[in-house]
Amino acid sequence: MKLTSKGRYAVMALVDLARFNNINPVSLRDISLRQGISLDYLEQIFSKLRKKEIVQSVRGTQGGYVLNKKAKEIKLTNIFDAVDEKVKTVQCKKDSKKGCNGKATKCLTHNLWDELENHINNFFDEKSLEDLVKDNFERRV
Amino acid sequence: MKLTSKGRYAVMALVDLARFNNINPVSLRDISLRQGISLDYLEQIFSKLRKKEIVQSVRGTQGGYVLNKKAKEIKLTNIFDAVDEKVKTVQCKKDSKKGCNGKATKCLTHNLWDELENHINNFFDEKSLEDLVKDNFERRV
Protein backbone atom coordinates (compact mmCIF):
# COMPACT_ATOMS: atom_id res chain seq x y z
CA MET A 1 0.00 0.00 0.00
CA LYS A 2 1.94 2.94 -1.20
CA LEU A 3 1.67 6.27 -2.88
CA THR A 4 3.00 6.59 -6.41
CA SER A 5 5.47 9.28 -7.26
CA LYS A 6 3.09 10.75 -9.76
CA GLY A 7 0.68 11.73 -7.01
CA ARG A 8 3.50 12.80 -4.77
CA TYR A 9 5.08 15.01 -7.40
CA ALA A 10 1.78 16.52 -8.43
CA VAL A 11 1.15 17.76 -4.92
CA MET A 12 4.73 18.86 -4.42
CA ALA A 13 4.74 20.87 -7.61
CA LEU A 14 1.43 22.51 -6.81
CA VAL A 15 2.55 23.55 -3.37
CA ASP A 16 5.59 25.13 -4.96
CA LEU A 17 3.36 26.85 -7.48
CA ALA A 18 0.84 28.01 -4.91
CA ARG A 19 3.46 29.83 -2.91
CA PHE A 20 3.74 32.40 -5.68
CA ASN A 21 0.05 32.88 -5.41
CA ASN A 22 -0.67 33.91 -8.98
CA ILE A 23 1.65 36.91 -9.09
CA ASN A 24 3.61 35.55 -12.04
CA PRO A 25 3.40 32.37 -13.99
CA VAL A 26 5.85 29.80 -12.71
CA SER A 27 7.78 27.82 -15.29
CA LEU A 28 8.11 24.08 -15.05
CA ARG A 29 11.82 24.55 -15.43
CA ASP A 30 11.92 26.42 -12.13
CA ILE A 31 9.83 23.83 -10.37
CA SER A 32 12.00 21.12 -11.81
CA LEU A 33 15.12 22.76 -10.44
CA ARG A 34 13.71 23.66 -7.05
CA GLN A 35 12.00 20.36 -6.34
CA GLY A 36 14.33 18.01 -8.16
CA ILE A 37 11.70 16.53 -10.46
CA SER A 38 12.45 15.64 -14.07
CA LEU A 39 11.14 18.31 -16.45
CA ASP A 40 9.73 15.75 -18.86
CA TYR A 41 7.85 14.08 -16.09
CA LEU A 42 6.47 17.38 -14.84
CA GLU A 43 5.12 18.08 -18.29
CA GLN A 44 3.15 14.87 -18.26
CA ILE A 45 1.75 15.75 -14.87
CA PHE A 46 0.83 19.33 -15.69
CA SER A 47 -0.84 18.31 -18.89
CA LYS A 48 -3.28 16.35 -16.77
CA LEU A 49 -3.69 19.11 -14.22
CA ARG A 50 -4.53 21.55 -16.98
CA LYS A 51 -7.13 19.28 -18.51
CA LYS A 52 -8.88 19.10 -15.16
CA GLU A 53 -8.71 22.89 -14.86
CA ILE A 54 -6.60 22.94 -11.77
CA VAL A 55 -3.95 25.08 -13.45
CA GLN A 56 -3.85 27.42 -16.42
CA SER A 57 -0.95 27.67 -18.81
CA VAL A 58 0.62 30.87 -20.06
CA ARG A 59 2.59 30.36 -23.24
CA GLY A 60 5.60 32.17 -24.60
CA THR A 61 8.63 33.73 -23.00
CA GLN A 62 8.08 34.36 -19.29
CA GLY A 63 5.24 31.91 -19.49
CA GLY A 64 4.48 29.08 -17.14
CA TYR A 65 1.58 27.93 -15.04
CA VAL A 66 -0.85 29.63 -12.70
CA LEU A 67 -3.48 28.18 -10.39
CA ASN A 68 -6.89 28.18 -11.96
CA LYS A 69 -8.77 28.32 -8.66
CA LYS A 70 -8.12 29.60 -5.19
CA ALA A 71 -5.75 27.41 -3.23
CA LYS A 72 -8.47 26.95 -0.66
CA GLU A 73 -10.74 25.38 -3.22
CA ILE A 74 -8.22 22.86 -4.49
CA LYS A 75 -8.46 19.74 -2.41
CA LEU A 76 -6.10 16.82 -2.48
CA THR A 77 -8.94 14.80 -3.90
CA ASN A 78 -9.01 17.03 -6.97
CA ILE A 79 -5.29 16.72 -7.51
CA PHE A 80 -5.17 12.98 -7.14
CA ASP A 81 -8.15 12.60 -9.35
CA ALA A 82 -6.47 14.65 -12.06
CA VAL A 83 -3.32 12.58 -12.18
CA ASP A 84 -5.15 9.25 -11.84
CA GLU A 85 -3.77 8.51 -8.43
CA LYS A 86 -6.62 6.52 -7.04
CA VAL A 87 -7.19 4.72 -3.82
CA LYS A 88 -8.07 1.15 -4.57
CA THR A 89 -8.62 -1.14 -1.65
CA VAL A 90 -11.35 -3.45 -2.89
CA GLN A 91 -10.51 -5.98 -5.54
CA CYS A 92 -13.96 -6.40 -7.01
CA LYS A 93 -15.84 -4.03 -9.24
CA LYS A 94 -17.76 -1.78 -6.93
CA ASP A 95 -20.95 -1.54 -8.92
CA SER A 96 -21.11 -5.24 -9.65
CA LYS A 97 -22.88 -7.59 -7.29
CA LYS A 98 -20.23 -10.22 -7.74
CA GLY A 99 -17.39 -10.68 -5.28
CA CYS A 100 -13.69 -10.49 -5.94
CA ASN A 101 -13.43 -14.27 -6.03
CA GLY A 102 -15.94 -14.48 -8.85
CA LYS A 103 -18.64 -15.70 -6.48
CA ALA A 104 -22.16 -14.36 -6.36
CA THR A 105 -21.75 -12.53 -3.06
CA LYS A 106 -19.21 -10.05 -1.80
CA CYS A 107 -16.26 -11.55 0.04
CA LEU A 108 -15.76 -11.58 3.81
CA THR A 109 -13.59 -8.50 3.75
CA HIS A 110 -15.36 -6.34 1.23
CA ASN A 111 -17.00 -4.10 3.81
CA LEU A 112 -13.74 -3.60 5.60
CA TRP A 113 -11.89 -2.38 2.53
CA ASP A 114 -14.75 -0.19 1.62
CA GLU A 115 -14.61 1.44 5.04
CA LEU A 116 -10.89 1.88 4.67
CA GLU A 117 -11.32 3.54 1.32
CA ASN A 118 -13.73 6.02 2.83
CA HIS A 119 -11.43 6.65 5.72
CA ILE A 120 -8.59 7.55 3.40
CA ASN A 121 -10.70 9.60 1.07
CA ASN A 122 -11.99 11.65 3.97
CA PHE A 123 -8.47 12.78 4.58
CA PHE A 124 -8.04 13.81 0.97
CA ASP A 125 -11.35 15.62 0.89
CA GLU A 126 -10.43 17.80 3.81
CA LYS A 127 -6.91 18.89 2.94
CA SER A 128 -6.63 21.87 0.63
CA LEU A 129 -3.63 23.31 -1.09
CA GLU A 130 -3.95 26.35 1.14
CA ASP A 131 -3.52 24.17 4.21
CA LEU A 132 -0.31 22.79 2.80
CA VAL A 133 1.16 26.15 1.96
CA LYS A 134 0.33 27.49 5.41
CA ASP A 135 1.77 24.44 7.05
CA ASN A 136 5.03 24.93 5.22
CA PHE A 137 5.16 28.62 5.95
CA GLU A 138 4.72 28.02 9.64
CA ARG A 139 7.41 25.43 9.65
CA ARG A 140 9.92 27.90 8.32
CA VAL A 141 9.06 30.66 10.78
CA MET B 1 -2.26 3.69 -3.78
CA LYS B 2 -3.59 0.21 -3.51
CA LEU B 3 -3.73 -2.77 -1.27
CA THR B 4 -1.79 -5.86 -2.33
CA SER B 5 -3.51 -9.17 -2.56
CA LYS B 6 -1.19 -10.61 0.01
CA GLY B 7 -2.62 -8.33 2.68
CA ARG B 8 -6.12 -8.81 1.40
CA TYR B 9 -5.85 -12.60 1.41
CA ALA B 10 -4.25 -12.70 4.82
CA VAL B 11 -7.18 -10.91 6.38
CA MET B 12 -9.72 -12.86 4.39
CA ALA B 13 -8.23 -16.17 5.42
CA LEU B 14 -8.06 -15.16 9.06
CA VAL B 15 -11.68 -14.10 9.13
CA ASP B 16 -12.59 -17.45 7.69
CA LEU B 17 -10.44 -19.14 10.32
CA ALA B 18 -11.77 -17.04 13.18
CA ARG B 19 -15.34 -18.04 12.47
CA PHE B 20 -14.53 -21.52 13.70
CA ASN B 21 -13.27 -19.99 16.86
CA ASN B 22 -10.72 -22.61 17.80
CA ILE B 23 -13.10 -25.55 17.89
CA ASN B 24 -11.14 -27.51 15.30
CA PRO B 25 -8.07 -26.72 13.28
CA VAL B 26 -8.99 -25.42 9.86
CA SER B 27 -7.00 -26.76 6.94
CA LEU B 28 -5.61 -24.45 4.32
CA ARG B 29 -7.28 -26.63 1.75
CA ASP B 30 -10.68 -25.72 3.12
CA ILE B 31 -9.86 -22.04 3.21
CA SER B 32 -8.54 -22.28 -0.30
CA LEU B 33 -11.76 -23.81 -1.54
CA ARG B 34 -14.10 -21.54 0.38
CA GLN B 35 -12.32 -18.31 -0.37
CA GLY B 36 -10.95 -19.06 -3.80
CA ILE B 37 -7.31 -18.47 -2.91
CA SER B 38 -4.51 -20.60 -4.33
CA LEU B 39 -3.32 -23.18 -1.81
CA ASP B 40 0.34 -22.55 -2.55
CA TYR B 41 -0.12 -18.88 -1.97
CA LEU B 42 -1.94 -19.47 1.29
CA GLU B 43 0.96 -21.55 2.48
CA GLN B 44 3.32 -18.66 1.95
CA ILE B 45 1.01 -16.38 3.86
CA PHE B 46 0.41 -18.71 6.79
CA SER B 47 4.07 -19.42 7.14
CA LYS B 48 4.50 -15.73 7.93
CA LEU B 49 1.50 -15.59 10.21
CA ARG B 50 2.86 -18.50 12.17
CA LYS B 51 6.27 -16.93 12.58
CA LYS B 52 4.61 -13.86 14.08
CA GLU B 53 2.58 -16.06 16.39
CA ILE B 54 -0.78 -15.05 15.07
CA VAL B 55 -1.72 -18.63 14.28
CA GLN B 56 -0.61 -22.03 15.47
CA SER B 57 -0.24 -25.03 13.25
CA VAL B 58 -1.48 -28.54 13.98
CA ARG B 59 0.20 -31.17 11.89
CA GLY B 60 -1.06 -34.52 10.69
CA THR B 61 -4.43 -35.75 9.56
CA GLN B 62 -7.24 -33.45 10.64
CA GLY B 63 -4.61 -30.84 11.20
CA GLY B 64 -4.66 -27.24 10.12
CA TYR B 65 -4.37 -23.87 11.75
CA VAL B 66 -5.82 -22.32 14.87
CA LEU B 67 -5.68 -18.75 16.14
CA ASN B 68 -2.92 -18.23 18.64
CA LYS B 69 -4.62 -15.34 20.42
CA LYS B 70 -8.14 -14.17 21.01
CA ALA B 71 -9.72 -12.63 17.94
CA LYS B 72 -10.20 -9.45 19.91
CA GLU B 73 -6.47 -9.13 20.45
CA ILE B 74 -5.51 -9.54 16.82
CA LYS B 75 -5.55 -6.15 15.17
CA LEU B 76 -5.25 -5.47 11.48
CA THR B 77 -1.92 -3.87 12.25
CA ASN B 78 -0.58 -7.18 13.48
CA ILE B 79 -1.76 -9.03 10.43
CA PHE B 80 -0.37 -6.54 7.95
CA ASP B 81 2.85 -6.41 9.81
CA ALA B 82 3.19 -10.18 9.64
CA VAL B 83 2.78 -10.40 5.89
CA ASP B 84 4.89 -7.31 5.15
CA GLU B 85 2.00 -5.25 3.90
CA LYS B 86 3.18 -1.83 4.91
CA VAL B 87 1.81 1.62 4.43
CA LYS B 88 4.41 3.71 2.72
CA THR B 89 3.49 7.25 1.88
CA VAL B 90 6.75 9.13 2.35
CA GLN B 91 9.52 8.59 -0.13
CA CYS B 92 12.43 9.48 2.08
CA LYS B 93 13.93 7.45 4.86
CA LYS B 94 12.04 8.41 7.95
CA ASP B 95 14.91 8.46 10.37
CA SER B 96 17.22 10.35 8.05
CA LYS B 97 17.29 14.12 8.05
CA LYS B 98 17.62 14.25 4.30
CA GLY B 99 14.65 14.82 2.06
CA CYS B 100 13.35 12.59 -0.68
CA ASN B 101 14.99 14.72 -3.33
CA GLY B 102 18.40 14.21 -1.80
CA LYS B 103 18.41 17.70 -0.34
CA ALA B 104 19.35 18.55 3.19
CA THR B 105 15.81 19.36 4.34
CA LYS B 106 12.57 17.49 4.13
CA CYS B 107 10.46 18.23 1.06
CA LEU B 108 7.38 20.45 0.95
CA THR B 109 5.03 17.53 1.29
CA HIS B 110 6.79 15.38 3.84
CA ASN B 111 4.57 16.41 6.74
CA LEU B 112 1.48 15.77 4.74
CA TRP B 113 2.40 12.20 3.89
CA ASP B 114 3.41 11.58 7.41
CA GLU B 115 0.01 12.70 8.62
CA LEU B 116 -1.62 10.50 6.05
CA GLU B 117 0.37 7.53 7.19
CA ASN B 118 -0.79 8.07 10.74
CA HIS B 119 -4.34 8.49 9.62
CA ILE B 120 -4.30 5.15 7.87
CA ASN B 121 -2.50 3.34 10.62
CA ASN B 122 -5.05 4.53 13.15
CA PHE B 123 -7.64 2.64 11.22
CA PHE B 124 -5.57 -0.52 11.30
CA ASP B 125 -4.82 -0.18 14.98
CA GLU B 126 -8.46 -0.06 15.89
CA LYS B 127 -9.92 -2.88 13.86
CA SER B 128 -9.67 -6.32 15.36
CA LEU B 129 -10.41 -9.69 13.87
CA GLU B 130 -13.34 -9.95 16.23
CA ASP B 131 -14.88 -6.82 14.75
CA LEU B 132 -14.66 -8.34 11.32
CA VAL B 133 -16.24 -11.61 12.28
CA LYS B 134 -19.09 -9.84 14.05
CA ASP B 135 -19.62 -7.54 11.13
CA ASN B 136 -19.97 -10.47 8.81
CA PHE B 137 -22.29 -12.32 11.12
CA GLU B 138 -24.59 -9.34 11.41
CA ARG B 139 -24.66 -8.93 7.68
CA ARG B 140 -25.96 -12.44 7.26
CA VAL B 141 -28.74 -12.13 9.84
Place this chain on the structure above:
DNA sequence: AGATACTTGACTATTTTAGTCAGGTTTATA
Protein backbone atom coordinates in the same frame (compact mmCIF):
# COMPACT_ATOMS: atom_id res chain seq x y z
C1' DA C 1 1.80 -47.88 5.93
C1' DG C 2 -0.50 -44.38 4.01
C1' DA C 3 -2.92 -40.27 3.75
C1' DT C 4 -3.32 -35.77 5.05
C1' DA C 5 -1.53 -31.54 5.81
C1' DC C 6 2.09 -28.52 7.06
C1' DT C 7 6.93 -26.43 5.47
C1' DT C 8 10.36 -24.32 2.71
C1' DG C 9 12.68 -22.20 -0.94
C1' DA C 10 13.37 -21.21 -5.56
C1' DC C 11 11.56 -19.70 -9.72
C1' DT C 12 8.83 -16.81 -13.18
C1' DA C 13 5.24 -14.42 -15.95
C1' DT C 14 2.76 -10.32 -15.72
C1' DT C 15 1.88 -5.80 -14.53
C1' DT C 16 2.90 -1.36 -12.91
C1' DT C 17 5.80 2.42 -12.27
C1' DA C 18 8.73 5.97 -13.25
C1' DG C 19 10.49 7.83 -16.00
C1' DT C 20 13.06 9.12 -20.99
C1' DC C 21 13.03 10.60 -25.73
C1' DA C 22 11.79 12.81 -29.90
C1' DG C 23 9.50 15.95 -32.23
C1' DG C 24 6.53 19.14 -32.33
C1' DT C 25 3.59 24.19 -31.54
C1' DT C 26 2.81 28.74 -29.48
C1' DT C 27 3.93 33.36 -28.28
C1' DA C 28 6.51 37.35 -25.94
C1' DT C 29 10.02 40.30 -26.99
C1' DA C 30 14.22 42.20 -28.88
Place this chain on the structure above:
DNA sequence: TATAAACCTGACTAAAATAGTCAAGTATCT
Protein backbone atom coordinates in the same frame (compact mmCIF):
# COMPACT_ATOMS: atom_id res chain seq x y z
C1' DT D 1 10.23 38.95 -37.98
C1' DA D 2 13.63 35.97 -35.91
C1' DT D 3 14.52 33.62 -31.94
C1' DA D 4 14.34 31.48 -27.73
C1' DA D 5 11.65 30.20 -23.94
C1' DA D 6 8.18 27.38 -22.69
C1' DC D 7 4.34 24.53 -23.45
C1' DC D 8 2.44 20.07 -25.60
C1' DT D 9 1.97 15.18 -27.10
C1' DG D 10 2.63 10.47 -27.73
C1' DA D 11 5.42 6.60 -27.93
C1' DC D 12 8.75 3.97 -25.87
C1' DT D 13 11.35 1.27 -22.14
C1' DA D 14 14.17 -0.29 -18.05
C1' DA D 15 13.46 -1.62 -13.61
C1' DA D 16 10.87 -2.99 -9.81
C1' DA D 17 7.07 -5.10 -7.56
C1' DT D 18 3.39 -8.42 -7.51
C1' DA D 19 1.07 -12.59 -7.62
C1' DG D 20 1.52 -16.34 -7.97
C1' DT D 21 3.49 -21.54 -9.42
C1' DC D 22 6.37 -25.50 -8.77
C1' DA D 23 9.08 -28.96 -6.56
C1' DA D 24 10.57 -31.47 -2.91
C1' DG D 25 10.26 -32.28 1.18
C1' DT D 26 8.74 -33.43 6.79
C1' DA D 27 5.56 -34.49 10.58
C1' DT D 28 1.76 -36.89 12.59
C1' DC D 29 -2.70 -39.09 13.02
C1' DT D 30 -5.33 -43.40 12.08
